[in-house]
Amino acid sequence: MFLYLLSHYLKFFMTITVLAFGVAKDIFNAPSIQLELVNDATVMSLKYTLEQQYPRLKQLSSYLIAVNNEYALPEDYIHQRDEVAIIPPVSGG
Amino acid sequence: MFLYLLSHYLKFFMTITVLAFGVAKDIFNAPSIQLELVNDATVMSLKYTLEQQYPRLKQLSSYLIAVNNEYALPEDYIHQRDEVAIIPPVSGG
């Protein structure tokens, strides 16, 4: 039973490392966090999960999500070992 | 026979991409070159092969060989998919 659950778990969930830039570091209170997502989650579901855990993120209005150093669209899929980066706007000069 | 040779070849040889920096770009006349080495060749044999093909490299007296962004010692092994970089000294200021 335990093994069944484990295999079930391994099959359906993945742990993604999310790197934080700019004010996202303050919001996460860390330079990176671990996030558990269902396998092949979309960027939109990642965003939803993040904003549930970190409501301040939503208040930014917009921030860039890059997957493997490419601009990610809401409908793009995220896979195990993908590198996700949250890059909020920066104002200073 | 052909398949045998092919498998033999695949087993014993590997093609390594060597990135060139500084004056090594001029010596290779390219920003990177492909080099065929026996599997698990050492850095020393890489160096020997390079200097045979590009004698000007030897005249530099010393240059840094980095494998996967780490300083490589002569006795270190090189594996397929390793990233090799040749970084000669730079004098300007």
Next chain:
Amino acid sequence: MTNDWARYHCQIALPGFGEAAQQRLQQASVLIVGMGGLGCPTALYLTSAGVGTIGIADFDTVSEGNLHRQVLYGPDDTGSNKAAVACRKLRQQNPAVEFVPYEQRLTAANVFDIIAKYDVVVDCTDNFETRYLLNDAAVISGKPLVYGAIYQFEGQVALWNVAHQSGGRTPNYRDLYPKVNAAQIPNCTQGGVIPTLAGIIGCLQANEVLKYITQTGESLAGKLLVFDAQTLQSRVVKIGTLTKTNITTLLVAAEEVPDIDQTELKKRIQGDDVQLIDVRTEEERLAHHIGGKHVPLSELENNLHEVDPNKTNVFYCASGKRSAEAVKIASRALPDSKAVSLKGGLNEWLDENG
């Protein structure tokens, strides 16, 4: 060319550069908007490299708090207009360059006329309002825009809005950030910034300008460079080859201003930590007021000593519009003071109590 060769031969000697690239630089005109932490190094290197005409736009004056990262200025320059000081100093560095200072604030009313004269625009501003204004104006005018921004130890650089030969343009700032809630993003005064980051990002901006004009190297068109001065990690994020925006008119993002509603103000006004400042005209003031000081909005910049650094300064006007402007002015000039705007202004105040 002999004279120029003496000054520029160390870059003319570069592979892929040559005299043709140097001539392109000398024929080019570049507008730098913002002569602060990013503008100073950008201007220093575009000047030394021999860009023909450099426009410098900054309405602000040098203040002591700028000096830790704005390397063109010294204590003797505090109080002087940045664009004017910068042009004077840069002229000494390279008298062959033509410098054009713009000492007024960039607004929707003047931005098109100013950028029309330049081949390339550089965004060295320090606030979202001007960034969006400049971005949208550059897109509408078809000008390439070299973007830079910094905060604490992190910076961003990109080259926006480059024309493809096949038609269409590369992405711009609104592809990355369609809109922003400025109140949620701390600026350098709040969170600090390391001066060397300003230098690195400003030099990277000048580098993009040189590459664009001389047509050498791989530009940051369609990409965003993110750099961390603490870990020295840098990454280039691919944005795409074509913009998905369709900017046809200036859509200036309203800067969110901290405000207070009358219910809360009435509670707090009992204590002595609140100071009211009326920013309406003399006439309006004479007709009716709710107390406090009187500094018409047009005179606020010259009367900033009226802002009490130890109190919450509640600016008010008729509708809340001018008082919001007053809060912006006070917060920019005195970042450590507390300034809020009376929401709805006296119009609403009267409605309820009148």
Next chain:
Amino acid sequence: MTNDWARYHCQIALPGFGEAAQQRLQQASVLIVGMGGLGCPTALYLTSAGVGTIGIADFDTVSEGNLHRQVLYGPDDTGSNKAAVACRKLRQQNPAVEFVPYEQRLTAANVFDIIAKYDVVVDCTDNFETRYLLNDAAVISGKPLVYGAIYQFEGQVALWNVAHQSGGRTPNYRDLYPKVNAAQIPNCTQGGVIPTLAGIIGCLQANEVLKYITQTGESLAGKLLVFDAQTLQSRVVKIGTLTKTNITTLLVAAEEVPDIDQTELKKRIQGDDVQLIDVRTEEERLAHHIGGKHVPLSELENNLHEVDPNKTNVFYCASGKRSAEAVKIASRALPDSKAVSLKGGLNEWLDENG
């Protein structure tokens, strides 16, 4: 502290910085060797950030060919000593910093005395001879050394010789390059250099100094940063945690000097493309010579007009030592001239023909 706070609050506000870090900067002393393309931005940013004492060493004078990347200077400064001009200008930028100019060439005879006074040394030099001298002296003196070097579009940065708490020191330049054949590595005058690269690498050097002194961020100790301004690719190569070198005395790498042997000279002297220059003393000249001009080595720097730009200038002396020095001087000052040294000097010449 109030005055300082006004100038530095935007960096004091940084996470992990604070007033303690600012005080460390004000108590620190940094020596910058070489006030060229790398030295200018390094000095500008260490000055603005408020390092207490900045020493600036450069024996060279400003020349027109420097101005495309050496942003502290203008045409009015050509001919003046770089260290002196830099100190004068930087003092205006931040009068609270103490500046110490060193207008002499750094040699084995003075290097220990000069670096002894400083907490950190910055290598902004433009030749291997001084790089090795400075590296070896810093290692022997136990000083951290911030290294930078540039060529064309590529630069390198590292922090050498940092003491581990557990004893031992991090790698230094000789761990990377034990020796070098300078003749095989083109310099910036030959291959060119893009000015913005000098700015980026110099700012990265200043950034390493700030991180080291304020104990913030991850330093480049034991690592080498390689940056390409054309592709914007940067990589950090791990060198190791401990040096494998054992430097106990100055082992100055001899700069290779182009020379000519007498057989070849005798062939070429028939044509009119060769000019002989005798660099011995008046006495030696009077005793015997083989023709050509006479410019004693000590007077060469003030008589560079004697070097013919259209000919191969063959310097000669008794042994070939002084003529090799003469070639170095002529090549540095007039990089486009051809200068060679007569191998073996007149001693060998006489041996064969006498």
